[in-house]
Amino acid sequence: MQLHIGLDDTDSRDKGMCTTYLGALILEKLIGIEEVELLDYPLLVRLNPNIPHKTRGNGSVVLRLEIPQKLVEPIKNFVLEMVEKYSVVEDENTNPGVVFLTKRPPKILKDYYKKCLSFVSTIDEAEELAEYIGAEYYKFKNGRGIIGSLAGIGCMLDGDYTYELISYRTEENFGKNLRNIDRESVLEMNRRMQDFTFNNTYKKKINICPRGPDPVFCGIRGEDATKVSSAFRMIKPLEPVLFYTIFRTNQGTDVHYTDFQIGESEPYISVSFTGAVETAPKYYGETAGKRHVHFVLKDETGKIMSVAYEPTREFRKEVSELKIGDEITAFGAVRPAEEKYPLSFSLEKFRVNKLSETIVERAMPCAKCSAKLESVGQNKGFRCKKCGAKYENNGKMKVSIGRTLENGKIYVVPNCALRHLTKPLVRYGRENKDFDTPENLKTICFRKFT
Numbered sequence: 188m189q190l191h192i193g194l195d196d197t198d199s200r201d202k203g204m205c206t207t208y209l210g211a212l213i214l215e216k217l218i219g220i221e222e223v224e225l226l227d228y229p230l231l232v233r234l235n236p237n238i239p240h241k242t243r244g245n246g247s248v249v250l251r252l253e254i255p256q257k258l259v260e261p262i263k264n265f266v267l268e269m270v271e272k273y274s275v276v277e278d279e280n281t282n283p284g285v286v287f288l289t290k291r292p293p294k295i296l297k298d299y300y301k302k303c304l305s306f307v308s309t310i311d312e313a314e315e316l317a318e319y320i321g322a323e324y325y326k327f328k329n330g331r332g333i334i335g336s337l338a339g340i341g342c343m344l345d346g347d348y349t350y351e352l353i354s355y356r357t358e359e360n361f362g363k364n365l366r367n368i369d370r371e372s373v374l375e376m377n378r379r380m381q382d383f384t385f386n387n388t389y390k391k392k393i394n395i396c397p398r399g400p401d402p403v404f405c406g407i408r409g410e411d412a413t414k415v416s417s418a419f420r421m422i423k424p425l426e427p428v429l430f431y432t433i434f435r436t437n438q439g440t441d442v443h444y445t446d447f448q449i450g451e452s453e454p455y456i457s458v459s460f461t462g463a464v465e466t467a468p469k470y471y472g473e474t475a476g477k478r479h480v481h482f483v484l485k486d487e488t489g490k491i492m493s494v495a496y497e498p499t500r501e502f503r504k505e506v507s508e509l510k511i512g513d514e515i516t517a518f519g520a521v522r523p524a525e526e527k528y529p530l531s532f533s534l535e536k537f538r539v540n541k542l543s544e545t546i547v548e549r550a551m552p553c554a555k556c557s558a559k560l561e562s563v564g565q566n567k568g569f570r571c572k573k574c575g576a577k578y579e580n581n582g583k584m585k586v587s588i589g590r591t592l593e594n595g596k597i598y599v600v601p602n603c604a605l606r607h608l609t610k611p612l613v614r615y616g617r618e619n620k621d622f623d624t625p626e627n628l629k630t631i632c633f634r635k636f637t
Contacts, residue, residue: 189226190254192266193286193340195247196332199275203361203400207231207353209273210248211432211633213266217250218629222258225628226251228412228435231351232339233607234303235443237455237520240280240331244607247332247339248434263287267325276327284313284332287323292341296320300341303334304608305445305457313337347440347618349385352415354404354424354431366396366404369423376421384409384418385439385613389603395422404428408438410617412631430635435622441610444518450488452530454523457608460532461540462486464513468506472497480506484517484532492525493517493532499600506534506598508591512543518609535609536599545588551578 192213198204210229217223230249238245254262267285274283288296299316302308310326313334317324322340324333356366370393377387385408386394395405404424409415412433419431447458465483472478480495480503495506509515519535551560551569558573568579592598599605599612625631 188254188256188259188289189291190252190259190262191286191288191292191340192250192252192262193247193284193288193336193338194249194266194270194332195284195335195339196281197270197274197283198401199278199281201400202275202278203402204273204275205401205403206246206248207432207434208355208402209269210250211353211355211430212273213269214250214432214633215430215635216265217252217262218633220258222255223262224253225624225632226253227344227622227624228350228628228632229432230339230342230344231353231434231436231438232300232335232342233436233438233443234335234338235305235307235455235457236606236608237457237522238307239455245335246607247335249336249339249342259289263323270325270327274327282329282331283327284330284334284336285325286317286333286336286340288320288340290321292343293320296322296337296341297343298341300338303338304443307455308334308338310334342437344435344437344622346442347437347620348622349408349410349436349439349614349619350412350415350433351406351408351436351438352412352419352431352433353406354419354428355402356404357427357429360426361402362400364398364400367425368393368396368405369425372421372423376418379421380409380414380418381613383411383414385611386602386605387418389601392603394602410614410619412625416631428636430633433632438607439610439614440608440618441518443608448488449484449486449491452489452491452521452532454521454530456521457519458521459516459518460484460486460491461516462490462514464509464511464515464543465490467511468509470503470507479503482506482509484515491521491530491532493519493534495534495600499534499604502534502598502600502604505592506537510543510545510590513539513592514541514543515539534600535606536597538597539592539594542590542592542594545590546585547588548583549586551584 197206233246275281407415443457444459462484465485468482470478484493495503516538520533522531553571556574560569
């Protein structure tokens with residue numbers, strides 16, 4: 188029979204741990220049981236990144252198993268023991284939740300997953316749905332983690348998907364913020380694997396290693412499980428690595444954006460707005476290097492202040508090239524009310540649908556020698572400085588200013604500012620569509636080194 192296991196909210200921003208690490212420890216035990224079959228890779232399911240009470244990346248872990256009836260209760264008990272043992276429950280913001288489902292996820296659960304990608308859900312809503320579909324749920328403290336656990340089980344990854352190989356440190360290095368890795372080996376890996384992986388580096392800086400006290404050593408994201416495994420073999424860790432797990436995931440797919448109208452906005456949602464630029468983009472902030480760019484975007488239902496924040500770096504320059512009247516589709520997150528505007532919109536990418544034409548008057552060159560014209564007096568026409576030719580017109584012509592932005596092009600924040608779910612430019616055209624579970628999945632998705 189099928190057993191779907193969802194885990195969430197076991198980690199802490201300040202005290203470490205990682206739900207993927209806990210999921211990997213559980214996976215290690217389960218793949219050692221001959222009667223346990225994996226129906227899929229372990230899943231790393233990212234949900235709405237704007238949830239204010241998330242611990243870190245708002246990601247849940249899901250394991251899908253085919254097991255005999257006799258193993259259902261022992262496995263449930265083992266999972267709950269592991270969650271109780273490893274969760275950072277002493278952190279006031281950590282509220283683990285575990286969900287078990289012993290049948291194929293129904294459509295209503297898949298719809299719930301889609302809601303949790305873009306909007307805000309509640310513990311009560313998750314409990315009501317779990318009871319309705321016959322899922323078992325277990326709450327530690329207030330149990331907010333059941334929201335992500337339940338939504339994660341509803342994620343079938345039947346659209347686009349990617350993979351992430353996550354390797355883990357040995358316990359003596361837990362709590363240390365810096366990872367010891369050969370930088371040049373990562374740059375070389377990125378050069379060789381850039382067609383199959385993404386977000387490895389940013390301007391020769393290493394992106395694959397997190398900073399923080401959690402157990403993760405590095406994470407390599409890509410289009411294929413074998414490719415991320417090959418990429419990992421190219422890097423040179425300078426500290427012990429205990430094991431790695433390969434997750435199938437919705438990261439880098441843009442699946443969290445819901446088409447929305449500005450007038451219906453609410454805080455913390457991940458959406459896309461199609462509208463027109465109403466005000467010219469302007470920089471603001473205390474210093475040039477720390478400034479944001481903002482403009483007003485409007486559609487037929489309303490308007491919203493849209494902001495490219497300083498961490499988006501060169502993306503701010505692209506936003507600043509927008510002109511009044513440009514028609515765009517903007518992607519990002521609705522932020523809570525500020526002093527001047529009821530809501531604001533944090534930009535993560537935009538697509539140019541139609542650039543407005545900007546016409547200006549410029550001095551007309553001489554038709555005979557192309558030299559500059561000069562006025563010979565009010566209402567007396569113009570004269571060429573070089574050849575003396577006279578003109579009775581106003582000496583000016585209308586010119587359409589060229590644009591650095593291009594119609595139909597998508598502009599995205601750089602790798603250093605990309606959120607987990609946002610699709611980077613390199614992934615356009617690479618989308619995964621079909622998936623078949625490999626026969627040797629147990630040996631592919633987990634490897635231990637010590």
